[in-house]
Amino acid sequence: MVDINKVRAIDIHTHAEEPCGCHDDDGYDDLQSTMAKYFRAPWEHPPTIPETAAHYREQNIAAVIFPVDSERETGYRRYKNEEVAALAAENDDVLIPFASIDPHKGKFGAREARRLIADFGIKGFKFHPTMQGFYPNDRLAYDLYEVIAEHEAIALFHTGQTGVGSGMPGGNGMRLKYSNPMFMDDVAVDFPEMKIILAHPSFPWQEEALAVAQHKPNVYIDLSGWSPKYFPEILVRYCNSILKKKVLFGSDWPMITPERWLSDFEQIKIKDEIRPDIIKNNAARLLGFS
Incomplete structure (x- = not known):
């Protein structure tokens, strides 16, 4: 189990990847290689979960890790939640498992969620x-x-446009409209006790995301998917003030490494007394570690 007092940070947003070659029949490797060029990621093949754990252990950072179940919409077969959870359990000194279930699965998906929570200790989706x-x-x-x-x-x-499918024909068939954070306002109203994280600076809907997070007590923002040096000024201003307890460090590993993100974060105008909350303490409270 993660010793929250020993790690220097909690990365709330990392992706689980299977060994290279598992998706060569469905196009997933092409998507990953295109994204790697977009983000200038420092690897030839996506790191596996054990490789991810080793990297985070070396950096003394805990990480929330998850797959993405998008096989119905994209045709990319999913990395099974059970496999991700089992590998995370083998590395539970640094990895915190989330799962992913396509909402189109309805009640079947709801049953899977119950089982994953009961049998694998899944903390989020x-x-x-x-x-x-x-x-x-x-x-x-x-x-x-x-x-x-x-x-x-x-x-x-996920909210906004962070480079997934960018530059591919038709954006690889991915429609940006679904990820406008304003749709989350309805969810926050209908499920006021559910903890919700809006992932990424929500380009081009940054102000919508800030408005929802400010208005709804159960809504948070993670800062993954962008280098902090590209954060819009209004996001930095809200991090320093109204949302200082509701913004969370996230890298979007493996596209952005946590050390690169944290190094760039040091260069932007965040108040010194607020940095520990963004890097670690806000996530620790949200995850129930403190």
């Missing part, structure tokens, strides 16, 4: 509206949200 092809406030997802809320787990939603 990752949603990617752009890759999964759904509006977050669509009632088709509500059976799944009910389970998450009931078990006091976390729902983490």
Whole structure:
């Protein structure tokens, strides 16, 4: 189990990857290689979960890690939640497992969520509206949200445009409209006890994300997917003031390394007394470590 007093940071947003070659029949490797060029990622092949754990252990950083279940919309077969959870358990000194279930699975998906929470200790669920092809406030997802809320787990939603499919024909078929954070306002109203994280600076809807997080007590923002040096001024201002207890360090590993993100974070105008909360303490409270 993660010793929260020993790690220097908590990365709330990292992706689980299978060994290279598992997806050469469905196009996933092409997506990953294109994204790696976009982000200038420092690897030839995506790191496996054990390799991810080793990297984070070396950096003395804990990490929330998850797959993305988008096989219905994209055709990319999913990395099974059980496999991710089992590997995370083998590295539980640094890895905190989340799962991912396509909301289109309805009650079947809700049953899977219950089982994952009971059998694997899953603390949260990752949603990617752009890759999964759904509006977050669509009632088709509500059976799944009910389970998450009931078990006091976390729902983490991709928002905005962060480079997934960027430059590929038709954006690789991915529609940006699904990831407008304003759709999360309905979810926050309908599930006021469910902890919600809006992932990434939400380009081009940054102010919508800030408004929802400020207005709804159960909504947080993670800062993954962008180098901090590119953060819009209004995001930095809110980090330093109204949302200082509701913003979370996230890298978007393996596209951005945690050490690169943290180094760039040191260069932006965040108040010194607020930095520890963003890097670690806010996430520790949200995850129930403190």
